[in-house]
Each structure stands twice: as structure tokens, then as C-alpha cells.
Amino acid sequence: MSVARENTVSKAKAGKAKGRKPKKSEVTRARILDAAAYVFRHKGYALTRLSDIAKRAKTQTSSIYYYFESREAIVAEVLKIANERTSEFVQNALAEVPPDASAREKITAAIRGHVAIVLSGDQYTSAHMRIFDQIPPAMREHFLRVLDQNAEVWRTLFQEAREAGEIRVDLDLSVVRLLLLGMMNWSIEWYKPGRLTPDELARHAAILLFEGVGSAAPADAG
Amino acid sequence: MSVARENTVSKAKAGKAKGRKPKKSEVTRARILDAAAYVFRHKGYALTRLSDIAKRAKTQTSSIYYYFESREAIVAEVLKIANERTSEFVQNALAEVPPDASAREKITAAIRGHVAIVLSGDQYTSAHMRIFDQIPPAMREHFLRVLDQNAEVWRTLFQEAREAGEIRVDLDLSVVRLLLLGMMNWSIEWYKPGRLTPDELARHAAILLFEGVGSAAPADAG
DNA sequence: CAGAAATATGAAAATGAATTCAAATTTGAA
DNA sequence: TTCAAATTTGAATTCATTTTCATATTTCTG
DSSP states (O other), rough: OOOOOOHHHHHHHSOSSSOOOHHHHHHHHHHOOOOHHHHHHHTTTTOOOOOHHHHTTSSSSTHHHHHOSSSSHHHHHHHHHHHHHHHHHHHHHHHHHTTTSSSHHHHHHHHHHHHHHEEEHHHHHHHHHGGGGSOHHHHHHHHHHHHHHHHHHHHHHHHHHHHHOOOOOOOOOOHHHHHHHHHHHHHHHOOOTSSOOHHHHHHHHHHHHHHOOOOSSOOOOO | OOOOOOOOOSSSSSSSSSSSSOOOOHHHHHHHHHHHHHHHHHHHHHHHOOHOOOHHHHHHHHHHHOSSSSHHHHHHHHHHHHHHHHHHHHHHHHHHTTTSHHHHHHHHHHHHHHHHHTTTOOHHHHHHHHGGGGGGGGHHHHHHHHHHTTTHHHHHHHHHHTTTTOOOTTSSSHHHHHHHHHHHHHHHOOTTTTTTTTHHHHHHHHHHHTTTTTTTOOOOOO
16 A cells, blocks of 8 residues: 655755765855755745855855856756656666556656655655746746656557557546646645555545546436 | 626726716716726736826826726725626526536536636736735735635535536545646736637537546537 | 965955836826 | 925935955865
8 A cells, every 4th residue: 555665855965976975055055045945945946045045054145156056957957857857767667567567557656756855855856846936937937848858758558548548539648647746746845744644645536547536437428 | 508698898988887878077087097907917916006097098197096096906896896797797697507506517607607707808807817926915805705705606516516416525625726727827828819718718628627538538528 | 384276354345136216108087 | 377295307325235355274195
């Protein structure tokens, strides 16, 4: 029932390296990014001050400029990392289902992965959801393209499902995919940890997607 | 099958009055609000300048202060109107279904109403979606309460549906309701007029909700 | 442990926008 | 037509924040 995966989020890796000792500047840079993600997540783009970020990163506002060109550069980096993580989570979840699984099983796994990261409390992902449509147009443009690339996995999954006859033919695949993404992404607006686990939410979403809420209910809508 | 009603959105009514000649100041105030909604919708909260609003309303930045206390006061008014309209649309859609209709039919109608306003291009509603989580915490707090009140209609509908045995019992009603709202609200992020009508999108959402994509398409599906 | 490179700092400058205000203009009622 | 009230205006003011910069401190290497 539960997903065994080690799909967890760690601190921003300072430097691409695996075992190399991180340079001090890399650590600081990562600390600033973590702080930025946190503040952006909680305050939104408009209300976030460089000084808020500096405070949380235990440094000076002016020090930030040693690591980043500008405020925008920080935002861009946060969004980039968020995208990487989201895509990673979905990939990991997918990697766990056996290759011969049905398309429906794969999609269900992907849903669990996506919901997991969205609701993980990961600051980067949360920040992304929160600030995406607050950023300057040019940057938005850029990340829309990134987003669209990441959507490719989903497109493929739904395509497979249709070919396997698992999706009724009077529905538009794109619309279905986007509605599903909507359910999942919007959940960050209302989800509060405690009453409901992400996996349980994912189960609901999968049921809505594939079976609908009608039990053996009277379909008679005359 | 289609929404026969004249569920349309008009310019901000200047003054509560029905037939009274609108005072000039009321007209101007409404023009500023319309402009504000438009700019907020397109630029988001952070990037909207009072001067943008003024320009679009064909007035001066400083003139705005004759009508509104502050920037915040404008935002608050825009959100208030948006909430009124959304709730109105859903109510209207509901008013059309015969009282003895099944809960499922009512919910389907409500979905059409909600999607209709969300995708209507109405500046107020769009602005609401766009800026809601960018506004200052206190205001957010306030409007969350308003939102929750408006959600009451939906709660009631789902409750009815469950009592009528139209919703399988292993699902949490709140979760289902919120996932549905998510599908619909998120659609503003990706919907582009043209390829797909709001009614068609609503149909997809209703199918996901009640039947899922896996079911066979009914032979005679309108 | 010296000296260079890397990093951090606080103060000052630059920016950009919201808001205030006193005065000018327009409106509408008598 | 007149005059008070309503509305508009542009110029200051205020304010908060980003960014720059010259200098100080720390870290790392040899």
C-alpha cells in the first residue's frame, strides 16, 4: 500500500560533486538558496526582501551579491532546482513500477510521486508553486518552456494508456492530463499535514482519474 | 446540455442602484476598478504599479487616491467583487436545474457554472486567481474566510450526493471537493480559448469526477 | 607564517514607487 | 450665471529596498 521509495529531499547539494569536500563558498551559496526558497515559499515573491533571505541565511544582505548577480538570479536558481526535484521525484516513482506494469499502474505511481514532492514540504517545490506566476514575464516565459519539457513524461504515459485502451476515447488526453495536474498542484493551496497523508491524497486523485467517485452508482441521469 | 442562461459578466456596476443615473464619481471609480482588475490579472500583484492602473483608467495616479484609501484598498475591492461574481455564477447555474434533479446533475451544473466564470475571461475572477496568494497576510486571512463561506454550497452538494449513494464511501468528501476545485481553478493556468470551450472542459471535469477516464463512454453522450 | 585570494561587511548611493497636498479646474444645483 | 462642492492635477515628500563599493577580515596555499 505504501510506497517504499527513498524519495526524500535533502538540503541543497552544494556543488555538483558527490564526495568532494564542498568549498566554503558553495556551502554559503547553498545556505542562501535554501533560505531564499523558504522565504519565497512563505512570503511570496512580492513580499520577500533580500534582507529576509540574508537574515535566515545568517549573512548580510550585501554578502548575497557575492554569490548572485541580483535578486532575480536567486529566484531563477530556486525555480531551476524546484523543477529538477519535481521531475526527479516522478522519475523515481516510475522507476519502481515493473516495466510490464499497465499504463494505469504507471500513472498511479507517477501521481504518488508528484503528490509526494508537491506536499513534501520541500521548500523549493513549494516556493515554485507559490511564486511561479509572480515572477517577471521573461523569466516566466523561460520556465514555462522547462515545465513543458517536464510534461513530456506525462504525455507519454497518457498516450500509452490510450493505446492500451485504458482511457475512453471521447476524452481529450491533454485536457485530462492538465486536469490531473491541476488537482495535484492546487492541493498545495489547501493541504495541511496531519489529517491526510500525501499517499492518501494521491489515492483519491487516482480514483477520480480512473474510476470516478460514483460507486456502482446509478448512472441513470435522465 | 449547454448553459442556456445568460450567465454573463458586465462591466462593474457603478453604484448599487438599478436604474439610477450613475454619479460621475461612481463611473470613474468603477473604471479604476476595472483597470485594476485587468492589470492585476495580467501582471500579478507584485508587478502592478498604481501608475499602470491609472494609465489604463485614463486618469492620474494621484487621482486614484480620491477614490481609494490605498493600493491595498483597491486590491480588496477587486477580490470582493470577484468572490461575488463567482458565487453568483454557481448559484445561477444551480438555479437552472430542476429541484428534483439528482445530486450528480446539480454538481455537474455547478461545475459548468464555476468553469464558466473561471474561464470567462472576466478580469475580476481572473485577477483573483492570479493574485490571491500574493496579497498581504492579513487580507489573505480575511478572504480565506470568505472563500470558505462560498464553499458551503459545494459542501452541501457533496453531502447530498453521498446521502443519495452517489459517492462511494471510501472517499473523503472534503478531499474530493478540493480536488475538483483544484482541477477547475488550475485550468486558468493553462486554458487558452479556441481549441476547447469551457463547457467542454467542464464535461471532462465532471467525467473525471463521477466516472473516471477508464469507464466506457456512454453511447448517447450529448 | 606570509601573502594572496576569497569572502564578508557597513555605509552610502541609486532607484522606484506610494502617498500627500495645495492649488486648479470642472460640475451641477439654484 | 454663480458659487460651493466635487473632482483632478503635478509637484513634492516619504519610504523602503536593491545595489554598489571601498575596506576589513578570513581562509587557503606554499
